[in-house]
Amino acid sequence: MPMSLSPNLPPDKQREMLRQMLTIRRFEERASADYLAGKIYGVVHSYIGEEAVAVGVCSTLDRGGRIISTHRGHGHCIAKGADLNRMMAELYGRQTGYCKGKGGSMHIADFGIGMLGANGIVAGGISIITGAGLAAQMEGKGGVAVSFFGDGASNAGPFHECLNIAAAWKLPMLYVCENNGWAAQTSAAATHAMGDVAGRAAGYGIPGVVVDGNDVFAVHQAANAAVERARAGDGPTLIECKTYRWRAHTERKGQVDPRDRAEVEAWMRQDPIALLERRLRDQGQLDDAGLRAMEGEVMGAIEAAVAFAEASPHPLPEQATDDVFAA
Amino acid sequence: MRELTYNEAALEAIAEEMRRDPRVFYMSTDALPPLMNEFGPSRIKVTPIAEAAMTGMGIGAAGSGFRPIVDWRQVTFCFVAMDQIVNQAAKIHYMFGGQVTFPMLFRASVGGGSQVAAQHSQSPYSMFMNVAGLKMFLPSTPYDMKGLIKTAIRDNNPVISFESGRLMGRKGPVPEGEYTIPFGKADVKREGSDVTVVALAWLVHEALAAAEALAKEGISVEVVDPRTLVPLDTETIRASVRKTGRLVIADEAGPTAGFSAEVAAVVTEDAATFASLKAPVKRVCALQVPIPYSPVLENAVFPDRNRIIAGIREVLQGRRSAAAA
Numbered sequence: 253m254p255m256s257l258s259p260n261l262p263p264d265k266q267r268e269m270l271r272q273m274l275t276i277r278r279f280e281e282r283a284s285a286d287y288l289a290g291k292i293y294g295v296v297h298s299y300i301g302e303e304a305v306a307v308g309v310c311s312t313l314d315r316g317g318r319i320i321s322t323h324r325g326h327g328h329c330i331a332k333g334a335d336l337n338r339m340m341a342e343l344y345g346r347q348t349g350y351c352k353g354k355g356g357s358m359h360i361a362d363f364g365i366g367m368l369g370a371n372g373i374v375a376g377g378i379s380i381i382t383g384a385g386l387a388a389q390m391e392g393k394g395g396v397a398v399s400f401f402g403d404g405a406s407n408a409g410p411f412h413e414c415l416n417i418a419a420a421w422k423l424p425m426l427y428v429c430e431n432n433g434w435a436a437q438t439s440a441a442a443t444h445a446m447g448d449v450a451g452r453a454a455g456y457g458i459p460g461v462v463v464d465g466n467d468v469f470a471v472h473q474a475a476n477a478a479v480e481r482a483r484a485g486d487g488p489t490l491i492e493c494k495t496y497r498w499r500a501h502t503e504r505k506g507q508v509d510p511r512d513r514a515e516v517e518a519w520m521r522q523d524p525i526a527l528l529e530r531r532l533r534d535q536g537q538l539d540d541a542g543l544r545a546m547e548g549e550v551m552g553a554i555e556a557a558v559a560f561a562e563a564s565p566h567p568l569p570e571q572a573t574d575d576v577f578a579a
Numbered sequence: 580m581r582e583l584t585y586n587e588a589a590l591e592a593i594a595e596e597m598r599r600d601p602r603v604f605y606m607s608t609d610a611l612p613p614l615m616n617e618f619g620p621s622r623i624k625v626t627p628i629a630e631a632a633m634t635g636m637g638i639g640a641a642g643s644g645f646r647p648i649v650d651w652r653q654v655t656f657c658f659v660a661m662d663q664i665v666n667q668a669a670k671i672h673y674m675f676g677g678q679v680t681f682p683m684l685f686r687a688s689v690g691g692g693s694q695v696a697a698q699h700s701q702s703p704y705s706m707f708m709n710v711a712g713l714k715m716f717l718p719s720t721p722y723d724m725k726g727l728i729k730t731a732i733r734d735n736n737p738v739i740s741f742e743s744g745r746l747m748g749r750k751g752p753v754p755e756g757e758y759t760i761p762f763g764k765a766d767v768k769r770e771g772s773d774v775t776v777v778a779l780a781w782l783v784h785e786a787l788a789a790a791e792a793l794a795k796e797g798i799s800v801e802v803v804d805p806r807t808l809v810p811l812d813t814e815t816i817r818a819s820v821r822k823t824g825r826l827v828i829a830d831e832a833g834p835t836a837g838f839s840a841e842v843a844a845v846v847t848e849d850a851a852t853f854a855s856l857k858a859p860v861k862r863v864c865a866l867q868v869p870i871p872y873s874p875v876l877e878n879a880v881f882p883d884r885n886r887i888i889a890g891i892r893e894v895l896q897g898r899r900s901a902a903a904a
């Protein structure tokens with residue numbers, strides 16, 4: 253894939269993209285460490301290696317629009333502007349977490365910023381966010397909705413049903429497939445007869461584009477074009493971002509990872525963060541001092557989030573029955 | 580006797596049945612290494628994440644002469660296949676006048692206790708008990724697991740194997756030789772005379788622990804494990820209650836329209852059993868909520884041996900005051 257041209261983005265915005273990607277990376281490193289230390293429960297799916305997808309797409313939304321995520325949801329939350337404190341507190345199972353300790357890693361949502369939730373069911377979010385796209389169309393204010401999902405989810409019924417409806421109704425939707433080559437222990441090659449998920453778009457009569465998912469500008473440009481198309485009333489776009497997860501499917505100890513080490517390492521050499529960093533340096537928009545300052549700021553925010561989580565109270569047992577029904 | 584884990588017992592049963600009958604094959608979103616190593620991809624089929632499709636394909640393959648095993652893994656993943664389960668698998672034999680059989684085994688892990696929250700923790704067997712045409716079981720030991728899975732694979736109906744996530748690594752004796760366990764046959768896991776506890780899966784073990792603790796106080800607890808939910812061995816449950824006169828039902832699912840409600844009905848609608856009751860029936864169930872993530876909340880939701888003990892004390896209150904008087 254050719255490298256994207258440097259987009260017409262102000263340097264501040266480009267640096268902000270780097271800062272967000274770095275925040276995701278450091279947040280995930282901390283989440284993994286704290287999971288292994290027993291401070292985070294259940295299961296954690298790491299987004300490390302895929303940061304450019306969430307940031308490239310969400311940077312086109314200017315904090316508007318609505319998105320939905322998957323079981324691998326921390327990156328989408330951060331890119332959409334979620335509060336790190338409340339995210340970390342949720343991972344720690346505390347009252348102050350986004351879901352008051354009821355959701356955990358697979359279920360962080362912030363409806364206030366248009367983040368309609370991570371989801372524990374593969375493809376479970378695709379129809380929900382298509383409903384948000386329908387709402388945006390009915391509101392008529394130029395809103396768009398974005399579905400993030402994996403290559404594995406693209407084999408499930410809701411993907412096909414929703415792309416068809418969204419295409420037929422010209423819903424203002426972006427369907428963003430994060431093709432990291434694997435669904436848990438199963439390679440995409442074993443479950444797809446066609447190499448590119450984007451190729452399926454033809455079957456629904458909508459554009460399907462393949463982008464280098466580790467190149468944040470390439471993702472941004474593709475998403476931008478799709479947002480414009482959606483706002484113009486021309487309907488959805490399927491964007492397939494070719495990327496890779498660096499870590500095993502989940503953080504669980506002793507988890508089998510059937511992937512070839514050489515494959516993992518080859519992708520790690522195409523680190524999306526290093527790539528963006530290099531380009532900002534080449535353009536003279538970032539130097540060592542600037543990067544150090546950014547790292548310090550990001551680490552400070554992560555540490556503050558952990559401190560907030562640790563200082564927050566656990567839920568009370570009787571809160572287990574709160575929120576089953578709305579008032 | 581040698582010991583196997585609950586999970587190993589299931590895999591051993593499946594491997595034995597696959598050796599015995601070439602029509603048995605397996606579909607799942609994940610390859611199970613021991614089965615894949617022995618039988619290879621022609622009989623161990625790794626599917627895309629498409630539970631609706633693989634469940635429906637199981638029905639079609641069954642009606643075409645095969646005996647498929649469809650492994651949903653977490654029970655919550657099968658909810659995307661509800662049409663195939665409820666409208667198709669359960670009804671197809673009856674609706675088409677019994678023309679051909681649809682032998683299928685569905686596998687599903689149930690329960691909670693691992694902080695994976697609402698979409699990965701649930702015990703929804705009563706939802707399926709409510710559907711006519713599905714058999715189902717929920718074993719508490721490796722021994723029962725092996726025998727019931729073998730029976731299920733030989734049965735000519737769709738059968739759901741609900742398997743307790745909490746028990747997967749738990750070991751128990753499993754004899755070397757061939758054996759099966761019939762459906763509809765409860766197992767009295769401990770005999771007693773003061774109170775009957777009907778419990779499922781992990782709560783069988785909690786009930787046994789409760790019984791052990793109370794034995795020190797001279798309270799004699801009988802623990803009945805129904806093992807199969809459909810068909811349910813009503814006679815063993817009723818006979819136990821007629822003997823003890825008191826009933827506690829322990830279930831990791833919520834109470835509403837649940838397995839526990841069914842057992843209470845089975846006991847109270849039988850005149851002789853009803854007449855033998857010395858105290859109201861007590862249910863010790865999960866709270867009727869989706870399962871929360873936080874361990875504090877999760878522990879608040881699930882019953883355990885302490886709550887079973889409290890439930891037993893409650894139904895024994897009459898006896899105590901009678902003795903005191």
Ligand SMILES: Cc1ncc(C[n+]2csc(CCOP(=O)(O)OP(=O)(O)O)c2C)c(N)n1
Binds near residue numbers: 656
């Ligand atoms: C309906 C359903 N089936 C199975 C699972 C178990 N599961 C969780 S994540 C996953 C793989 C998902 O792969 P993909 O959609 O490519 O996303 P990725 O993990 O690669 O980000 C599977 C099989 C599930 N959560 N939901």
